[in-house]
Amino acid sequence: xxxxxxxxxxxxxxxxxxxxxxxxxxxxxxxLQVHKLAHHYALPRTQLWEPRPQVTAxxxxxxxxxxxxxxxxxxxxxxxxxxxxxxxxxxxxPSSGRVLWAxxxxxxxxxxxxxxxxxxxxxVFQDPFGALDPRQRIARTxxxxxxxxxxxxxxxxxxxxAEVLEQVGLRAEALDQYPHEFSGxxxxxxxxxRALITRPRAIVADExxxxxxxxxxxxxxxxxxxxARDFGVTYLLISHDLAVVNHLxxxxxxxxxxxxxxxxxxxxxxxxxxxxxxxxxxxxMPIAPSGVQKPSLPPSENAP
Amino acid sequence: xxxxxxxxxxxxxxxxxxxxTVDAVRGIDFSLPAGGTLGLIGESGCGKSLTxxxxxxxxxxxxxxxxxxxxxxxxxxxxxxxxxxxLRGNRIAMVFQEPMAALNPLHxxxxxxxxxxxxxxxxxxxxxxxEARALLERVGIADAARRMDGYPHEFSGxxxxxxxxxMALACGPDLLMADEPTTALDTEVQAxxxxxxxxxxxERGMALLLISHDLAVVAQHxxxMLVMYGGTVVEAGPTQExxxxxxxxxxxxxxxxxxxxxSNAGTRAALRPPLPTIxxxxxxxxxxxxxxxxxxxxxxxLDACHATPPPAVDLGHGHRVRCIRPEAMAGDAP
Numbered sequence: 201x202x203x204x205x206x207x208x209x210x211x212x213x214x215x216x217x218x219x220x221x222x223x224x225x226x227x228x229x230x231x232l233q234v235h236k237l238a239h240h241y242a243l244p245r246t247q248l249w250e251p252r253p254q255v256t257a258x259x260x261x262x263x264x265x266x267x268x269x270x271x272x273x274x275x276x277x278x279x280x281x282x283x284x285x286x287x288x289x290x291x292x293x294p295s296s297g298r299v300l301w302a303x304x305x306x307x308x309x310x311x312x313x314x315x316x317x318x319x320x321x322x323x324v325f326q327d328p329f330g331a332l333d334p335r336q337r338i339a340r341t342x343x344x345x346x347x348x349x350x351x352x353x354x355x356x357x358x359x360x361x362a363e364v365l366e367q368v369g370l371r372a373e374a375l376d377q378y379p380h381e382f383s384g385x386x387x388x389x390x391x392x393x394r395a396l397i398t399r400p401r402a403i404v405a406d407e408x409x410x411x412x413x414x415x416x417x418x419x420x421x422x423x424x425x426x427x428a429r430d431f432g433v434t435y436l437l438i439s440h441d442l443a444v445v446n447h448l449x450x451x452x453x454x455x456x457x458x459x460x461x462x463x464x465x466x467x468x469x470x471x472x473x474x475x476x477x478x479x480x481x482x483x484x485m486p487i488a489p490s491g492v493q494k495p496s497l498p499p500s501e502n503a504p
Numbered sequence: 505x506x507x508x509x510x511x512x513x514x515x516x517x518x519x520x521x522x523x524x525t526v527d528a529v530r531g532i533d534f535s536l537p538a539g540g541t542l543g544l545i546g547e548s549g550c551g552k553s554l555t556x557x558x559x560x561x562x563x564x565x566x567x568x569x570x571x572x573x574x575x576x577x578x579x580x581x582x583x584x585x586x587x588x589x590x591l592r593g594n595r596i597a598m599v600f601q602e603p604m605a606a607l608n609p610l611h612x613x614x615x616x617x618x619x620x621x622x623x624x625x626x627x628x629x630x631x632x633x634x635e636a637r638a639l640l641e642r643v644g645i646a647d648a649a650r651r652m653d654g655y656p657h658e659f660s661g662x663x664x665x666x667x668x669x670x671m672a673l674a675c676g677p678d679l680l681m682a683d684e685p686t687t688a689l690d691t692e693v694q695a696x697x698x699x700x701x702x703x704x705x706x707e708r709g710m711a712l713l714l715i716s717h718d719l720a721v722v723a724q725h726x727x728x729m730l731v732m733y734g735g736t737v738v739e740a741g742p743t744q745e746x747x748x749x750x751x752x753x754x755x756x757x758x759x760x761x762x763x764x765x766x767s768n769a770g771t772r773a774a775l776r777p778p779l780p781t782i783x784x785x786x787x788x789x790x791x792x793x794x795x796x797x798x799x800x801x802x803x804x805x806l807d808a809c810h811a812t813p814p815p816a817v818d819l820g821h822g823h824r825v826r827c828i829r830p831e832a833m834a835g836d837a838p
Contacts, residue, residue, distance in 0.1 A: 270773050276690040277661065383785065384548070413547040413786075414717055418761035418779040428774035440690050447763035450773045470765050484695040486720035488747070488759055 229303045231402045231434055232265035232288065232321065237297035239283050257283040258458045261297070265402060270428060270435040272445030272466065274481065275455035281438045284455070285406045288436065289323050290314065302401075319349055322395035326407035328387035332379040338365070339375035342394045349398065364393040367431075368423060385416035389423065396427065404436045409444060421447060442485055446470060454478045508535040509678055509711050510559075513572040517554050520566040523790035528554050530735040530813075531571070536728075538678065541705060541712045543722030543743065545758070546732035549786055552715050555732075556681050559713075560598055561588035576678065594624040597672035601684040603664035607656040613667050614640070614652030620674040639670040643700060662693035666700070673704065680705070681713040686721070698725050719759050723747055728822075731755050734787065734797025736813070741823030751825040753802045757782040796827070804832045 239258040246253060258280045265271050275281050286292045288299055290306035298305055301321055306314055322345060325331040332341055342364060343357040352360070362372040368389040379387060388408065395403050408424070409417040425448060427433045439445050445452055446466040453463040454477065462475040473479045517529035529551040536542045546552045557563050559573060561583065573580040575595065580588070597620075600606040607616060617639055618632035627635070633652075640648035643666040656664055665685060672680055682701060686694035702725055705712045716722050722729050722743065729746055731739040731754065739752040750756045760780040784801045793799050799809040806829065814828045 268772070268774065276692055385785070414719075414758055415547060415761050415782045415786075418763075418781045421763065422778040422781060425774060425776065425778060442691070443763040443765050446765050447776070447779070448773055480692060482765070484692040485765060486691075486695070486698075486718065486724055488720040488723050488762070488764075 230264045230266045230300075231302060232263075232436065233298075233300040233303075234261055234263040234284075234288065235298045235300065237261040237284075237287060237299065238295050239280075239287060239292070240295045256458055258287070258294075261455075261458075261460055263453060263460070265434060265436055267401060267434055268428075268432065269451060270437060270449045272435075272437045272439065272449035272452040273455055274439060274442055274445050274452060276440065276481075279455045280458040281440075281455055282406060285323070285404050285436075285438055288404055289321065315348060315350075318345070319398040320400050321402045321404065322398060322400040324388075324391050324395050324403060324405040324408050327411050328384055328391055329379075329411075331391050332387055334379050336378075337375065338377055338379070338390055341379070342375075342390060342397055345394060346397045360397055361393075364396045365390070367396060367427070368393045383416075384412055385419055388412060388416075388420050392420075392423065392427070396431070396433070399431075400433065402434050402436060404438070406438045407440070408437070410439065410441060417444075424448060442470060442481060454481065507577055509538040509540070509576055510536040510713075511572075511574045512555075512559075513574075515555065515558060515571040515573060516569070517551070517558055517563065518568045518570075519554075519564070519789075521790065523788075526789040527792075528567075528735055528789055529558070532730075532732070532735075532737045534730055534737065534740065536679070536711050536713065538711055539705070539709045540728065541714065541726040543726035543729035544713060544715045544732065545717065545719060545722055545729060545755075547717055547758075547786060549789065550732040551735040552732050553683055556598065556683050556713065556715055559679075559681065560592055560596060561585075562592075590624070593620040593672075593677075594675045595677055596679045596681065597675070597677040599665070599668050599672050599680070599682040599685045601687050603661065603668045603688070604656065606668050607664060609656050611655075612653050613656060613659070617652070617667065617670045617674060620671065624675050635674070636670070639673055640667065642704075643667070643670045643673070644696075645670075661689055662697065665689060665693075665697055669697075669700065669704070673708070676708060677710060679711045679713065681715070683715045684717065685714075687717070694721075701725070719755075719762070731758075734792050735789065736797060736826060738798065738827070739823075739825045741819070742821060745819075745821050745823040749819065749823065751819055751823070751830045752798075752827050753804055754782070754798050804829060 237258055238260060240254040240256050242252040242254050261284065263271065273281055273284060287294050290299065293307060301317055304317065306317060309317060339358055339361050342361040346352055346357050346360055362375060365372060365374050370386065370389055382390065409420050412420060421444065428435065435448060437445060437448055449466055452466045452469050453460045454475065456477045462469060462473065462478045469478065470482055473482055512532065512534050514531045514533060515529055516527065516531050518525050519528050532555065544552045558569055561580065563569065569581050571581065614633060614636050617636040621627045621632040621635055637648050637652055640652055645651055645663060645666055659667065686697050689697060698721065701712065714722065714726055726743050729743045730737045731752060733754050739746060739755050761782065763779060782801055793810060795810040795812055796814050799805050808828055814826045816824045816826050817830050818824055819830060
């Protein structure tokens with residue numbers, strides 16, 4: 201077992217200072233802004249002489265991600281959630297509208313500038329089995345975003361990889377192991393470590409726990425929350441699971457057929473949804489019977 | 505007394521692995537009356553899917569099965585392949601987690617729904633086709649007459665799962681098994697598929713074995729439930745009783761680990777209390793402890809827990825738990 205219990209992970213003094221710093225830097229420019237974003241995908245031709253038909257994946261989407269204010273995006277499959285993630289990460293060029301990283305448009309950046317800017321915004325994917333290269337040792341996989349920055353030595357990269365693995369609750373021995381030696385939850389921790397290694401201010405997480413078992417889900421959610429608290433990481437969390445978003449985010453946007461239909465703090469949005477689609481989403485959540493008392497929480501040492 | 509439709513007694517499944525032979529299912533007992541619904545809860549590696557595969561006779565060849573599985577009095581363990589083929593898709597049907605993997609991408613969906621009727625009932629193409637259309641309509645495929653000539657890729661995930669259900673229903677099985685039927689689907693579609701299964705079970709008098717990792721799904725859709733951990737049933741009974749009492753620490757841990765809507769109002773997300781987790785990890789099957797499989801991860805562990813597997817304790821109303829100190833869980837949590 202390579203996992204250290206989350207409560208044993210050292211509280212990082214540097215991070216606390218850094219968190220205070222993140223919230224006030226840039227004169228309050230948001231980490232991420234999405235302005236009138238639209239994206240169309242072209243379908244195969246149906247008529248030889250006519251233009252290809254288009255499907256609208258996103259339309260008129262406006263979002264702001266402020267430091268320390270994690271934002272959740274909920275919606276059914278096909279609602280445009282993953283298209284949004286790709287555009288936000290500048291993996292695709294939007295049909296219209298703009299994405300701004302701390303006020304800068306990644307589409308206007310040169311290749312080198314874009315690579316350096318990626319230091320501040322990283323991504324965690326849904327499937328921890330598909331996200332790690334089975335033929336690379338963990339050290340190389342985890343250090344890759346840092347190596348791409350090109351300003352560190354191999355030794356430094358390895359040291360930082362060991363550091364982030366420890367932060368996500370894995371031991372440094374993991375560095376020389378391969379992905380198949382780890383369970384699903386451990387692999388997702390490795391994927392999170394890889395996102396953390398450049399000390400990003402924002403992490404875009406697309407369904408980070410939906411491939412995991414219930415008890416492992418809780419461990420990974422606690423880890424993500426702890427990273428937000430200790431390192432000032434802000435999430436753009438994409439999920440179809442309202443309860444997960446409710447737990448980890450300060451604000452939620454409901455995406456339906458490519459448009460944001462409702463937005464607000466999760467407690468308010470899920471308790472008194474106004475849009476019919478949000479109401480349908482809330483009504484579809486399976487609910488465990490209320491006859492059971494939830495066990496009360498044991499006091500945690502690093503709880504604030 | 506009426507014979508139950510399905511009676512599983514002391515089912516044991518051993519698998520050959522690189523670590524030697526491991527006991528993946530270690531003596532489980534349950535029964536399911538005709539028309540009853542039974543939920544089977546557990547996490548990866550607890551043996552729930554192996555149990556379902558054993559009922560279907562679909563275990564890998566390296567697996568050895570002991571114990572007894574009786575379907576309406578007929579013993580299924582040790583049946584030859586021909587006899588199992590006659591049962592599968594006919595009296596026992598199964599709906600799998602991943603509908604795209606369960607459907608053949610090269611065959612029209614109408615033909616796939618009609619296939620069990622042609623094989624098991626020997627119906628003509630035309631007759632089977634008419635019945636397939638009726639089944640597709642029943643499971644909610646709009647414009648079934650036209651769409652039955654489509655291929656699986658032309659349907660959405662939820663529609664594909666409906667098609668799989670139509671296929672499973674074709675021969676009017678006595679027992680329908682659904683292994684995580686909604687895990688690959690959205691919450692909304694999940695609700696639709698589960699209520700469809702519920703309606704069909706009530707309408708056709710089938711028994712339903714619903715396998716899930718989601719306690720809430722089982723709570724809403726079954727009358728009886730089993731909680732599996734490390735190849736054994738750690739808690740079993742009427743769903744209401746189990747939820748009212750939650751006598752096993754693992755069952756409690758599972759419920760507590762789920763985030764719930766409506767909690768944590770007002771606090772900043774980063775500062776909210778963490779979710780209660782179950783300490784440690786599920787031990788690999790080749791390294792399960794000799795005593796209670798949950799010993800060591802459980803806050804109530806005594807020395808005796810490590811010694812021998814705990815016996816099943818009857819708590820009344822058909823509620824059983826494998827724990828030597830159910831009274832520790834009787835009151836409120838620590």
